[in-house]
Amino acid sequence: MDVVHSFSDLRRIRSSLSSPIGLVPTMGFLHEGHLSLVDLARDQNSSVITTIYVNPTQFGPHEDLEAYPRDIPRDLNLLEERGVDLVWIPNNEDMYPPGFQTWVTVDDVTKPLEGNMRPGHFRGVTTIVAKLFIALQPDKAYFGQKDAQQVVVLRRMVKDLNFPIEIVVAPIIREPDGLAMSSRNVYLNTSERQAATVLSKALKTAEEAFADGNHDADQLRGLVSRIITSESLADLQYVSCADMETLDELTGEISSGLLSLAVYFGKTRLIDNILLGV
């Protein structure tokens, strides 16, 4: 497994990899969610590239950029075990050279949900992912369903900018008690960690209600909301039932939808979601 930092080293080694190439972009501090993407990429490609980069432009001024957990030696061991060919850990100076002023933005689908709560977040995501796509020219790129809106946004970007790249989405990986895996779970104290299981419980209850014939978007949002707010440590930021492609909020009877939420536990913000009717 090659590990490179500089852009010049990257170009040299990238050109020696055999196609098709699968890319797994990460911010590091890897968990089984990331590794499931690596495994999928390994199955579907001749070469696998993973990037580790805590991208500053997708964090807001009051978010956890500095605190974001990092453990590169552990990440590299895990990636080597899983058979990754090339790990790129970009330098900030290569990613954001002096005078940097070029942005890739996606308009409508970045406005609600996470985009509404985290202004500028998706501009940072789409810009860095476009840069990775341009630098690495993979055939497929792997993202987790955990960041559901990110998947919608990146699919739109790929279509609109004509990237010859397939976005592959892998299911959410959960802890045994249902909590969606996230690098940010380490921020939770013991009681918050226990309380955080309410997210998946609420979504699962709504999924069962949908399966039992309750297809009313407002009622499904209400159901989730009541379960979350019954947990005293949970501070609900939003619950949404939205069109899976446009992310427009749905009302009344639905045949499918993205049910998603964001909840604070203390200062830790968690997100989770399920797809209904697919």
Add this chain to the structure above:
Amino acid sequence: MDVVHSFSDLRRIRSSLSSPIGLVPTMGFLHEGHLSLVDLARDQNSSVITTIYVNPTQFGPHEDLEAYPRDIPRDLNLLEERGVDLVWIPNNEDMYPPGFQTWVTVDDVTKPLEGNMRPGHFRGVTTIVAKLFIALQPDKAYFGQKDAQQVVVLRRMVKDLNFPIEIVVAPIIREPDGLAMSSRNVYLNTSERQAATVLSKALKTAEEAFADGNHDADQLRGLVSRIITSESLADLQYVSCADMETLDELTGEISSGLLSLAVYFGKTRLIDNILLGV
């Protein structure tokens, strides 16, 4: 010479071209300025691709999108004579699919000059050029110095988004009487056409003054401005003496700079420029 329209045909033929590949993006209605770019690309590459696309998103709502001159059969004859390998004439539906909402924007260097006079123009330019770069993956791309700010903007975009592409700039090609070649020159009536020579005369006078030791940016702007306004058919929009990289307007003594202007003759808007001190 292959001529393709659809994206699927493009991908198939593009993959058969030998590298290095030179790209000459155009809006068609080709003149010797465009053809000088083609000749340069032909000299420097194994394969040459030319695109012909009147990109709607770089025209303002009151600009000349509908009237913009077009003559595809003539363009194709000229390109074949010059040894182009592949001409791509994209479909609007491939370039701007339904629901299109992704933009590439460059911030600071798009604000003054043309960007100030033509809001949204450079967003259209950078988005379509990024799309062409992503679709065609050329090694070099050729642009004319005539659109001086466009060159600055695209160089910034290439650097910021890490495109592995060299921007090659070719000098302005002029008519025998000095008028810079432009597809829009056909809009001029006989008296406007004659009056339009004042642009190159004014710039040449300033160039001579600079060579004679007048390095004061304000005086050079004033000199150009006086010559332009002495022509009754000319309606001066701006004259600028700016830093060649940041496009910040210069004052006082300068060692180098981009002297540029935009002038209306009737409804026809012409631009021209010279580089000082290079």
